[in-house]
Structure formats: structure tokens, C-alpha cells
Amino acid sequence: MTYDLYFHNDFDGHASAAVMLSFLKSRGDRVAHFVPVDYHLQDEWLREDFFSAHKLFRGKRYPAVVLDFAYHPKAAMWFDHHPTGIKRADWRKRFMPDSLHVLAPHYFSCCHEVYDVLRKNFGWKPPRHFAALAQWLDVVDAARYASARQTIALKEPALQVDAFIEREGGSAAGSARIVKALAAKSLPAIARLPRVRKTVAVQKAEIRNALAFYRAHMAFDGRVASIDLTKAKVLRLRFAPYYLEPRTAYAVRMTMSGENVFHVNVGENPWRHRNRLDIGAIVKKYGGGGHKTVGGMEFRTRADAEQATKEVIAILNKKG
């Protein structure tokens, strides 16, 4: 059989595709198209005829294998670990799990899910290097890092490969190369490739730049750090506040998109303050959304964004 692989355009998606590619090859199957997908496609994805109608590539379409991305009833195989993976109510009703259609929200990563399910359901003997790959995706995809420093230093090969995919993934050719490399080589071997080393060096330089900006502009109010990135052309370093000031319990970040959309992002320090305040509930009062540990709000004016930031910082300092 020949298949097309559709996978989320992130490290977990690429790694899941690598595991699947290796499994398919072991059965004598082949892959015609490697197709990274992202949530901006969602409206189109939710149409019944997506796989025949989309313009992501030209030419013949083969049965679709979907990994680490939303459910589609026409998919020949579907593996996902997002609890909200089935987006349409009628599709939720229709969905019948079987050995090739598996939603497993208890997995930290889809890579680990695919690795486990294919071994269990098909007695597949995977290449040895996939055990470490699945372990690392459980760290990266669920942000279960050992420390804030680990996310800044990019010392581990897995984190270097993650940075490479964030920068270079997304094109059909680039993603196909990455998936094939992950299927064939260990993470340390991929991190040693000249192309990867070059990209990681650029990323590290940009992290240093961004850190200098954070150091100069981060404000502290009690246990809450805040930073205004609306005028900064630097990387957004989600964990930099906790790296620079480990006593920080919460961090608030303001960014801008387009002409006048102000985003305020709120997060908790995962190494200090697990599961105290419900950030999603706090930002909901401002029309925002999120989960217990992270949330976001959007405003049309800087004044509104700044006012909300001030109020949220006060709430985060008072309770919990």
C-alpha cells in the first residue's frame, strides 16, 4: 500500500511521522507525500472532502494517515493525544476506535502513543533509537523540562533538533527530510549534522539576544514577572522569567500582532507553583481563554491591555 502522511507541524508531529514511516516500511508499504499541517487549516480540514479537495500538493492522493492532528473520518489511520482531537460533534458520534484509529489523551506525546500502539497492536519490533525519541517527546511536547535553564541552554540533542524543526520544518521538502532523518538516525546523530549545527548556532545567538532584552526590561511585582515585547524584535522565551529569577511564580507577557491587536499571555512557573491558581478562569473575565497553567487575552488598545495586565498581576499576587 501507498499512503500520504499528514502530521502536526511540530517536533511531535514529525517524530510521530518518523515512527509511522518506519512501521509502514517494515510492512512493505510506502509513503508518497509528507504533509505538515497546522491549525490555521482547521476550517478546511473539517470538510468531508478535505483530502481530495485540498491544494497542499498536486497529483494523485493516497489513503491518509493523520498523526498528532485533528480527527478526520476519511483518514485510513489516525493517532492523536489531544483530548479535543475530534472537533465536530457529528464526527464524535461517528467515531469508532480500532487498532488504526486511536485517541489516547493520557499520553504526553503522540510519538510515544504511536510507538506503543504499533508495537502492541501489530507486534512490530521498532528500531532501538525510537525508545529515546518517545521519551524525549514526552518532555518536549508536554513542556516537562528539568529546569528553565534546560530550555535556554539547548544542550541536549533533542532540544537542538526541536529548535531545528521549529526553524526549518513546515515545507513539504524540509519536513520530509526531517521525518526520514528521525526514522533512520538517533537524536545525537541528527544533532551532529552540519545543517542542524548551523541552525542551532543561529538559534542560540537569538536566545542570547532575547535574554539580554528580558534582563533589561523584565519588571517584578511581588511574585509576578512581566515583560512588554510589543516593540521588541526578539524571540519569545516562555521560560526566561523563571531562568532569570527562579522565585518568580507567574509571568505575564504582552505582545502585538498586526496593527493593533495586543496579546497578554499569562503562565505559571512549572518548577515552583504547580496547580495553584486557575489562570484560564482568571483570563476568562477579560474574554480570554486557556488552561489551568496558561492563558491568553486579546485587546484592541494598548491602554486596555495594560489595565488588564495590572489587574491580573494584582490577582496573581493576592490569591493562592
Ligand SMILES: [Mn+2]
Ligand atoms: Mn503532540
